[in-house]
Amino acid sequence: MDGNTVLELYRKMWVVRAFEQGLEREFKKGNVPGMLHTGLGQEAVQAAIANSLRKTDAFFPDHRAHGLLVLAGTPGEKIMAELFGKATGVCSGKGGSLHSADPSVGNFGDNAVEGSMMATALGVGLAYKMQKRDDLAAVIVGDGTAGRGEWHESLNLAATWKLPVLYCCVNNGYAISTAVGDSHATAELYEFACAYKMQSVQVDGNDVVEAARVTAEAVDWIRQGKGPFFIEYKTWRWQGIFSGEFRPAEEIRYWKEEHEPMKLARDYMVKNHIADDAVLEQIKAEVEAQVETWITFALESPPPDLSKATANVYVGWEVETR
Ligand SMILES: Cc1ncc(C[n+]2csc(CCOP(=O)(O)OP(=O)(O)O)c2C)c(N)n1
Numbered sequence: 001m002d003g004n005t006v007l008e009l010y011r012k013m014w015v016v017r018a019f020e021q022g023l024e025r026e027f028k029k030g031n032v033p034g035m036l037h038t039g040l041g042q043e044a045v046q047a048a049i050a051n052s053l054r055k056t057d058a059f060f061p062d063h064r065a066h067g068l069l070v071l072a073g074t075p076g077e078k079i080m081a082e083l084f085g086k087a088t089g090v091c092s093g094k095g096g097s098l099h100s101a102d103p104s105v106g107n108f109g110d111n112a113v114e115g116s117m118m119a120t121a122l123g124v125g126l127a128y129k130m131q132k133r134d135d136l137a138a139v140i141v142g143d144g145t146a147g148r149g150e151w152h153e154s155l156n157l158a159a160t161w162k163l164p165v166l167y168c169c170v171n172n173g174y175a176i177s178t179a180v181g182d183s184h185a186t187a188e189l190y191e192f193a194c195a196y197k198m199q200s201v202q203v204d205g206n207d208v209v210e211a212a213r214v215t216a217e218a219v220d221w222i223r224q225g226k227g228p229f230f231i232e233y234k235t236w237r238w239q240g241i242f243s244g245e246f247r248p249a250e251e252i253r254y255w256k257e258e259h260e261p262m263k264l265a266r267d268y269m270v271k272n273h274i275a276d277d278a279v280l281e282q283i284k285a286e287v288e289a290q291v292e293t294w295i296t297f298a299l300e301s302p303p304p305d306l307s308k309a310t311a312n313v314y315v316g317w318e319v320e321t322r
């Protein structure tokens with residue numbers, strides 16, 4: 001992979017990291033309503049996916065993909081304001097973390113019912129296939145979804161009909177606090193896709209170079225009309241679902257220090273003479289400063305107007321207030 005692409009991936013990872021760190025800080029101050037799941041620790045996965053998608057593709061983000069929403073092309077301040085529940089947000093503050101959509105960049109939105117987007121993505125994939133487009137529908141799902149009916153129904157139909165669907169399975173080892181191997185017949189989730197005769201691969205989701213390479217190959221495969229592709233990204237989330245920590249100290253040390261995605265990317269670039277520490281530090285500083293402007297915008301934005309609470313709930317149908 002050429003140096004400029006790796007540098008661009010590194011910048012994308014910092015967009016995810018800085019966005020989530022800023023958001024988490026503001027959440028703790030009480031400025032972000034609702035629940036918050038962050039993508040901290042999963043930056044390389046999001047950068048790799050963003051690197052291969054284009055605006056005419058569709059994607060269904062998961063509950064940790066805030067950074068991906070920005071990387072897809074929605075202005076960062078509009079995503080930040082959305083998460084703050086402000087009128088200037090991309091969905092006028094009504095979507096929040098789990099329901100922000102922006103069709104103009106292909107973001108079809110998340111859904112709080114885990115797995116449901118795997119069914120919805122089939123419809124988009126089928127439409128694109130019937131329209132003979134070489135666009136695809138990407139669906140991002142966690143390991144916790146693997147036991148759901150939609151997971152298996154979706155893989156089966158996509159494989160049978162050779163639909164242009166990219167399955168991005170973010171296997172961070174846990175669903176809430178249940179380890180993958182404790183709730184599924186296998187902890188290697190790509191094996192489920194193999195059973196449905198789908199092209200599938202497992203990749204180190206903290207190694208951005210490998211993750212981006214594999215994602216690009218999968219996307220290429222799908223664009224050639226060869227059918228769906230399943231990628232299992234092995235990664236780890238910094239955040240538990242609830243406050244407090246249940247994971248062993250050695251596991252935390254491995255993922256947050258030794259196998260941390262930013263560190264791996266930095267080591268790769270220094271070793272391959274792509275960039276030195278000063279350049280990498282500058283990228284980090286630039287992105288962090290930009291994210292602060294998004295936070296300021298969100299903080300200063302007005303809340304949604306109560307009189308608009310029922311607007312845009314249904315297409316072309318104004319809901320009557322009572
Ligand atoms: C159908 C359904 N069941 C339960 C929940 C509650 N829930 C929210 S997040 C979550 C765990 C998801 O785990 P995973 O898919 O591994 O994603 P992670 O949080 O680890 O990124 C659950 C069970 C839900 N949103 N939808």
Ligand SMILES: [Mg+2]
Binds near residue numbers: 142
């Ligand atoms: Mg998980």
